[in-house]
Amino acid sequence: MSVFNATRLLGKTVLVTGASSGIGAATAILFARGGANVILVARRIDALKTVTDACIAAHKESGLNQGGKFASVQVDVSDKAQVAGLWDKVPQDLRNVDVLVNNAGYVLGVEHAGDIADADIEGMFATNVLGLISVTQLLIKDFKVRKSGHVINIGSIAGREPYAGGSIYTATKHAVRAFTGSIMRELVNTPIRVTEVQPGMVETEFSIVRYRGDTNAAAKVYDGLQPLTAGDIAEEIVWVASRPPHVNVAELFVMPVNQASATINYRGPK
Known part of the structure; x- marks a missing residue:
């Protein structure tokens, strides 16, 4: 029977997009604690440096003698030119990436179709879909040459079922699910692994962004139940x-215990 074996991560190099906060930050830190090297990619360089410092501390605390190399890379994945120039910002000894975690993404607003600003539509697609595809295309070429690699796309319950007030976001996450499934089929004759992790309700700054900075509205999303944390998804x-090389977890759908779908949850007695 296979068991968890963190030593499979020792010395591996992981690239995480959207690494300046939330799931991306927690993931980068946990990989660091597991003995991996990590390239942290995000738009906000100050926040990124804070997370990188946390990675350094986590690796030091682990006492592991492998991994421990980290790079903060300021790149907006929605900008194709910035993605194309990513390697110019990465140290030479970290350019052989073993694991890509496509985490960058966001949702903005709860407006219904007809009332959604064009800029919001274009922004979500540019980051959640086109950015994810651009980064994947960049790295997958090298994965094919080296006959090794793992693409992990962060999808969402929103990619499994649509809901009112999320028409654009759910459309982007449905696109992520389709893209992930397609590349898994395209790479079936290679050792390259492809995974989509699909979280349900996770309490991060994600909802604050959705509600345009309204922290009270964001907090109400989680009233009465215990949501997942960024650390849970990490x-x-x-x-x-960390699965054995011959094992590919194609989809991992994870929700808090009191959530059953995008719109069905139990919030306890009033």
């Missing part, structure tokens, strides 16, 4: 990456 991502 554990699943690192677990997926």
Whole structure:
């Protein structure tokens, strides 16, 4: 019977997009604790440096003598030119990436179709879909040459079922699910692994962005139940990456115990 074996991560190099906060930050730190090297990619360089410092501390605390190399890379994945120039910002000894975690993404607003600003539509697609595809295309070429690699895309319950007030976000996450499934089929004759992790309700700054900075509205999303945390999803991502090389977890759908679908949950007695 296969068991968790964190030593499979020792010395591996992981690239995480959207690494400046939330799931991306927690994932980068957990990989660091597991003995991996980590390239942290995000738009906000100050926040990114804070997370990188946390990675350094986590690796030091682990006492492991492998891994421990980290790079903060300021790149907006929605900008194709910035993605194309990513390697110019990465140290030479970290350019052989073993695991790509496509985490960058966001949702903005709860407006219904007809009332959604064009800029919001274009922004979500540019980051959640086109950015994810651009980064994947960049790395997958090298994966094919080296006959090794793992693409882990962070999808969502929103990629499994649509809901009112999320028409654009759910459309982007349905696209992520389709893209992930397609590349898995395209790479079936290679050792390259492809995974989609699909979280349900996770309490991060994600909802604050959705509600345009309204922290009260964001907090109400989680009233009465215990949502997942960024750390919960990070554990699943690192677990997926640590499977034996012949094992591919194609989809991992994870929700808090009191959530059954995008719109069905139990919030306890009033």
